[in-house]
Amino acid sequence: MNSQKMGDLRIFKSLSEEGLSAWMKERGEPQFRVAQVLDWVYVKRCSSFEKMSNISQGLRQALAEEFLIPVLENVRKIGAADTTQKFLFKLRDGQLIESVLIPASPALYGEPTDRLTACLSSQVGCAYGCTFCASGLNGWKRNLEAGEIVEQLMLLEEISGNRVNNIVFMGMGEPFANFANLTKAIEILNASWGVGLGARHMTVSTSGLVPQIRQFAEFPLQVRLAISLHAATDIVRSKIMPINRRYPLSDLLEALDYFHLRKKQRITFEYILIKGINDGLDQAALLAQHARRVSAKVNLIPYNTVSGLSWERPELATQQVFFQSLVDQGISVTLRREKGHDIAAACGQLRLQSIQ
Numbered sequence: 001m002n003s004q005k006m007g008d009l010r011i012f013k014s015l016s017e018e019g020l021s022a023w024m025k026e027r028g029e030p031q032f033r034v035a036q037v038l039d040w041v042y043v044k045r046c047s048s049f050e051k052m053s054n055i056s057q058g059l060r061q062a063l064a065e066e067f068l069i070p071v072l073e074n075v076r077k078i079g080a081a082d083t084t085q086k087f088l089f090k091l092r093d094g095q096l097i098e099s100v101l102i103p104a105s106p107a108l109y110g111e112p113t114d115r116l117t118a119c120l121s122s123q124v125g126c127a128y129g130c131t132f133c134a135s136g137l138n139g140w141k142r143n144l145e146a147g148e149i150v151e152q153l154m155l156l157e158e159i160s161g162n163r164v165n166n167i168v169f170m171g172m173g174e175p176f177a178n179f180a181n182l183t184k185a186i187e188i189l190n191a192s193w194g195v196g197l198g199a200r201h202m203t204v205s206t207s208g209l210v211p212q213i214r215q216f217a218e219f220p221l222q223v224r225l226a227i228s229l230h231a232a233t234d235i236v237r238s239k240i241m242p243i244n245r246r247y248p249l250s251d252l253l254e255a256l257d258y259f260h261l262r263k264k265q266r267i268t269f270e271y272i273l274i275k276g277i278n279d280g281l282d283q284a285a286l287l288a289q290h291a292r293r294v295s296a297k298v299n300l301i302p303y304n305t306v307s308g309l310s311w312e313r314p315e316l317a318t319q320q321v322f323f324q325s326l327v328d329q330g331i332s333v334t335l336r337r338e339k340g341h342d343i344a345a346a347c348g349q350l351r352l353q354s355i356q
Ligand code: SAH
Pocket: 132, 133, 134, 169, 170, 171, 172, 173, 174, 175, 205, 206, 207, 227, 228, 270, 272, 301, 302, 303, 304, 305, 306, 338, 346, 347
C-alpha cells in the first residue's frame, strides 16, 4: 500500500531533492540537472518530461521511463455561491479524494483575514469512524503517497490560476495515520526547491493520535497543529469520537503540554457545535479550562449536516451563547460560518455522493 510505485512508474512529486540527486548520480548525470528538473516541475509547473527543453533527449526519456509527473485528474468541481470550491480528484487507481479551495478565513466573529487556503486530503477514506463525519462512513481505503498530497496543492493552483498561501490538512483522512508520507509531503511543499510555502502557513489537523503528536513535536519544521477536540469530557468525546477510548483527554492534554513546551507555538482546538450533544455551557467551561492549560485558541464550527447521519447544527443563538461564554472566560475564539453547508458538500460528502 505504501509502495512508491504506481503501475511501473514512481511518482515524481514524492521525490526529495536528495532522492533525485541520488538517481542522477547513479546515471552519471551532472548534479546541475537536479536543479533544472526541479525548476521545470515546481517553478515552471511543467507536467511532461518531453517539454523540458534544456534537458538532453536521452535524460528526458530516462526520466519518463522511471517517473510519472501528473497523478491526479479533476473529475468534478462544486463552487458554492460564496466561492468556496470543492474538487473531486481521481487517483491513478481510480480512487477519489476531495480537495477544497477557501478564499478567505470564514470567521464571523474574531479576526477575518484574506488569504487563499487549500484544504488537502491525506488518505482515501478514514479508519477512525467519528460518528458525525462523512469521510469515515465507508471506511479506510489507502494512504496517499507524498506526491499525491503535493499534487493536490499544485492542481488547485493550476485550476484556479492563483497561488495558495495557506494549507490545512483537514480534508479526507487522518493525517497522523499516514505520518511518513505526510511529513515528506510537508517537506516538499516547504522546500525552496519545491513549492516554497512557509511551514507556519501549514496546519495539520488530527483527531488526537497521541504518539504521533509527540513525534510531530520533534519534526523540525514549525508547522501548526490543530486538534479536533469536539467535546470537553471523556463521556461526550468517546460517544462521538471512538479514538478517545484509546487516547482519553488526560493523555491527549499531556501530549499537548509536551508539544507546546517543545514548539512554543499556539495550538488550535477545532470544536464542532452539535445540537444537544456538546453545545452546553458545562462543556464550554471545561473547554476553556483545557484551552488555557495548553494555550490553545478555539475554532468553533457549526456542524454541517451529513445525509444519512442524524446530528444537527444548533440554533444561531445557542452558537453565540457558547462563543460568548468562551470570550468571557478570556479564551481566544472564532465562530466559523461553514460555507459548504448549502451544497451538501462538507468534507467527505462529495466523494460519498460519487461512490454510493
Ligand atoms: N482526521 C483529521 C483531519 C480531517 S477532518 C481530524 O479529524 O482532525 C477536518 C475537520 O472537519 C475535523 O475537525 C473534523 O472533525 C471536521 N468535520 C468532520 N465532519 C464535519 C461536519 N459534518 N461538519 C463540520 N465539521 C466536520
